[in-house]
Amino acid sequence: xxxxxxxxxxxxxxxxxxxxxxxxxxxxxxxxxxxxxxxxxxxxxxxxxxxxxxxxxxxxxxxxxxxxxxxxxxxxxxxxxxxxxxxxxxxxxxxxxxxxxxxxxxxxxxxxxxxxxxxxxxxxxxxxxxxxxxxxxxxxxxxxxxxxxxxxxxxxxxxxxxxxxxxxxxxxxxxxxxxxxxxxxxxxxxxxxxxxxxxxxxxxxxxxxxxxxxxxxxxxxxxxxxxxxxxxxxxxxxxxxxxxxxxxxxxxxxxxxxxxxxxxxxxxxxxxxxxxxxxxxxxxxxxxx
Amino acid sequence: xxxxxxxxxxxxxxxxxxxxxxxxxxxxxxxxxxxxxxxxxxxxxxxxxxxxxxxxxxxxxxxxxxxxxxxxxxxxxxxxxxxxxxxxxxxxxxxxxxxxxxxxxxxxxxxxxxxxxxxxxxxxxxxxxxxxxxxxxxxxxxxxxxxxxxxxxxxxxxxxxxxxxxxxxxxxxxxxxxxxxxxxxxxxxxxxxxxxxxxxxxxxxxxxxxxxxxxxxxxxxxxxxxxxxxxxxxxxxxxxxxxxxxxxxxxxxxxxxxxxxxxxxxxxxxxxxxxxxxxxxxxxxxxxxxxxxxxxxxxxxxxxxxxxxxxxxxxxxxxxxxxxxxxxxxxxxxxxxxxxxxxxxxxxxxxxxxxxxxxxxxxxxxxxxxxxxxxxxxxxxxxxxxxxxxxxxxxxxxxxxxxxxxxxxxxxxxxxxxxxxxxxxxxxxxxxx
Numbered sequence: 001x002x003x004x005x006x007x008x009x010x011x012x013x014x015x016x017x018x019x020x021x022x023x024x025x026x027x028x029x030x031x032x033x034x035x036x037x038x039x040x041x042x043x044x045x046x047x048x049x050x051x052x053x054x055x056x057x058x059x060x061x062x063x064x065x066x067x068x069x070x071x072x073x074x075x076x077x078x079x080x081x082x083x084x085x086x087x088x089x090x091x092x093x094x095x096x097x098x099x100x101x102x103x104x105x106x107x108x109x110x111x112x113x114x115x116x117x118x119x120x121x122x123x124x125x126x127x128x129x130x131x132x133x134x135x136x137x138x139x140x141x142x143x144x145x146x147x148x149x150x151x152x153x154x155x156x157x158x159x160x161x162x163x164x165x166x167x168x169x170x171x172x173x174x175x176x177x178x179x180x181x182x183x184x185x186x187x188x189x190x191x192x193x194x195x196x197x198x199x200x201x202x203x204x205x206x207x208x209x210x211x212x213x214x215x216x217x218x219x220x221x222x223x224x225x226x227x228x229x230x231x232x233x234x235x236x237x238x239x240x241x242x243x244x245x246x247x248x249x250x251x252x253x254x255x256x257x258x259x260x261x262x263x264x265x266x267x268x269x270x271x272x273x274x275x276x277x278x279x280x281x282x283x284x285x286x287x288x289x
Numbered sequence: 290x291x292x293x294x295x296x297x298x299x300x301x302x303x304x305x306x307x308x309x310x311x312x313x314x315x316x317x318x319x320x321x322x323x324x325x326x327x328x329x330x331x332x333x334x335x336x337x338x339x340x341x342x343x344x345x346x347x348x349x350x351x352x353x354x355x356x357x358x359x360x361x362x363x364x365x366x367x368x369x370x371x372x373x374x375x376x377x378x379x380x381x382x383x384x385x386x387x388x389x390x391x392x393x394x395x396x397x398x399x400x401x402x403x404x405x406x407x408x409x410x411x412x413x414x415x416x417x418x419x420x421x422x423x424x425x426x427x428x429x430x431x432x433x434x435x436x437x438x439x440x441x442x443x444x445x446x447x448x449x450x451x452x453x454x455x456x457x458x459x460x461x462x463x464x465x466x467x468x469x470x471x472x473x474x475x476x477x478x479x480x481x482x483x484x485x486x487x488x489x490x491x492x493x494x495x496x497x498x499x500x501x502x503x504x505x506x507x508x509x510x511x512x513x514x515x516x517x518x519x520x521x522x523x524x525x526x527x528x529x530x531x532x533x534x535x536x537x538x539x540x541x542x543x544x545x546x547x548x549x550x551x552x553x554x555x556x557x558x559x560x561x562x563x564x565x566x567x568x569x570x571x572x573x574x575x576x577x578x579x580x581x582x583x584x585x586x587x588x589x590x591x592x593x594x595x596x597x598x599x600x601x602x603x604x605x606x607x608x609x610x611x612x613x614x615x616x617x618x619x620x621x622x623x624x625x626x627x628x629x630x631x632x633x634x635x636x637x638x639x640x641x642x643x644x645x646x647x648x649x650x651x652x653x654x655x656x657x658x659x660x661x662x663x664x665x666x667x668x669x670x671x672x673x674x675x676x677x678x679x680x681x682x683x684x685x686x687x688x689x690x691x692x693x694x695x696x697x698x699x700x701x702x703x704x705x706x707x708x709x710x711x712x713x714x715x716x717x718x719x720x721x722x
Contacts, residue, residue: 039537039595040360043633044677045376046598052679161376161721163679194420202423206476 054164056101059154062162062188063121066195067105070117070125073200074109077128083108085285089137090124090144096219097152104148114237114244117199118147120157131286133237137278138220138229140286145216145223146230153215155208156198160191203250210252210260217264226277227270231261337662339587339609340625340647341434343671343688345414346382346717350673350686351629352643354603356591357542359532361719362416365429368542368591369469369481370530372418372425376721384684384717386413388435395706397698399447405457407438413715424472429483434463438493451500451509459493465526477534485526487548492519501564515560522582524550542591548584555580580616585609585650599633609650618662620650629671636677643671647690654695659702665694665709673715680721687714 077083083106090106097104104122112129119125124147126140134140150156157163198204213230221227237244238254251257265271340353345363348355355363359371362382387410394403416429440457447453464487471481493516500511526548533541558575562568587610593603605627612620629643647667654661673686691710698705 039534040358040374040540041376041598042601042631042639043598043636044639044682046636055679190420197422 060121063119066119067123077108077110118150142230149212149215350641352645354627354629357593368530370532382719386715427469461491487524520555522553550581583614663696667692
């Protein structure tokens with residue numbers, strides 16, 4: 001963490017971090033495998049039930065295609081220093097994500113709207129408008145962690161059931177019997193359309209957003225950042241109605257999200273936790289032309 | 290079978306009766322029964338019940354208790370509102386079934402029983418679901434009723450009758466196919482609709498030969514009847530569905546449907562040689578009608594409980610309204626229930642079982658009944674086993690139903706005991722991608 005933040009953790013911070021890690025681990029293990037509204041899902045429908053290397057490859061290929069779709073809608077923000085900084089913070093936060101099999105990539109996109117997008121496979125985009133409203137590195141880390149959580153929790157992967165090709169004889173037979181033969185390529189494009197629709201219009205499930213806020217808040221604490229950074233940021237942007245229109249159209253209300261984060265902070269005794277916000281370095285790197 | 294068959298051929302055959310009466314008066318009373326049998330000949334079974342074959346893949350294993358689950362292609366048939374919960378972008382499923390029925394009527398002619406059997410392999414169901422914006426669309430094809438029935442019997446022990454031969458074959462299929470649309474209104478509610486095209490084709494042919502015992506020195510006289518019945522009908526069967534997730538473990542499903550026949554053609558032909566006719570005298574009668582059969586309004590309410598990811602239990606209650614149809618016959622209101630459960634033994638194996646009823650839509654026959662339609666309430670069970678891979682599943686299973694009741698095959702007050710049983714073995718595959 002030192003090479004990322006350039007700060008020396010004090011003993012108290014380390015102890016707190018370890019406690020937070022323990023709490024986080026307990027929380028993760030107690031999280032339901034599915035959100036409440038997914039009660040219809042059955043044992044065989046858990047992606048983890050049959051997860052293979054091919055599934056990861058499929059996720060990355062899908063995410064790359066979706067990332068291209070995002071960059072088709074919003075231009076890449078040409079600012080080498082800013083993007084390098086965002087990648088440095090992002091890759092640092094990704095160390096706390098339990099997805100060593102994928103490489104996270106981060107980019108700033110050139111739009112004044114306040115939003116951020118995560119594509120499966122670790123492709124994460126933050127808008128210039130969102131960056132402009134951040135006050136410190138902790139807030140940047142909070143937004144990045146929220147997006148990383150969408151990837152680690154495989155929200156889009158689960159929503160669209162993205163997985164590698166099943167080449168087993170049973171599957172081939174069922175495909176033949178079930179009329180699925182030869183349709184996979186056509187379907188891929190349809191699924192990317194659906195994913196884009198989720199990102200830009202429909203949004204993920206409410207519970208997925210709450211879960212990501214929860215994971216982000218806990219990750220901030222574990223990484224040594226101010227765990228209230230996400231709450232601060234949400235409060236701040238909640239006043240920018242016009243700029244956050246795309247965000248509120250695809251996410252739960254700010255009020256609900258702040259209440260959710262408050263509950264996480266209170267539950268884990270993090271409300272009064274004073275950790276790093278790293279304002280100086282943020283100001284040095286985040287400057288818009 | 291319909292009143293058209295029960296009554297109209299009988300009316301037509303009444304003319305034949307007039308020709309042969311003076312001869313009939315000299316033979317054993319049993320011959321009269323034989324003669325009545327010739328002209329009554331109900332084609333039986335399937336349209337006297339509304340739950341003839343369990344349709345679908347997962348649903349069939351759960352006894353058809355699927356209205357509150359309906360989250361795969363079978364939902365297109367059971368409750369289109371449920372398809373919004375189908376996992377994966379595109380899902381398809383198909384089922385093929387071997388369907389066998391056996392109906393035994395006791396004491397029909399001179400103490401002899403009648404037995405009719407049917408066996409057919411049929412494409413029971415095909416369905417596919419795809420996303421369309423925020424909604425889902427689907428297309429499905431279902432065969433809710435199919436029968437290929439035979440009766441080939443020779444009787445030689447009927448008093449006054451030297452030989453009685455009956456050859457009967459019936460082929461009847463009902464097809465439903467059409468598109469579905471469903472949309473999630475909010476986190477708890479979804480609505481959907483399926484517009485099925487309804488097509489039913491039915492034909493039966495019977496050939497009956499009765500040779501009487503010789504009287505004195507006269508040669509044995511005989512009666513021969515050949516009957517052919519064919520009907521084709523087209524219509525629509527809209528199905529509207531609602532799905533409500535009442536809690537995080539309980540789901541309610543409601544559907545309503547009403548089949549409406551838009552075009553129908555029914556032809557009946559009979560070739561007849563009476564007892565009194567010489568070998569060269571054969572009468573022929575034929576008529577065609579275009580009356581449209583009436584079918585009941587149907588409503589089903591289902592509830593499903595999901596206590597864990599490995600277990601779901603469900604129940605359906607279906608109500609079928611009264612049908613007033615002066616041409617094809619009235620039908621009484623009736624109801625069916627289905628109970629089902631699914632349990633995942635492991636993440637790759639699931640076991641399903643169910644119980645269901647298939648109650649008759651006719652009046653119960655009693656001592657005052659005359660020429661009533663048969664009344665047999667059936668009760669059955671189902672069992673299936675599925676194996677899953679990441680994108681697919683294959684399922685094998687079967688169902689069995691049994692029931693006993695009464696019939697009046699001879700067009701009079703005589704009551705025959707009936708025992709019916711049907712077995713279906715099905716094999717299905719589902720694929721999502």
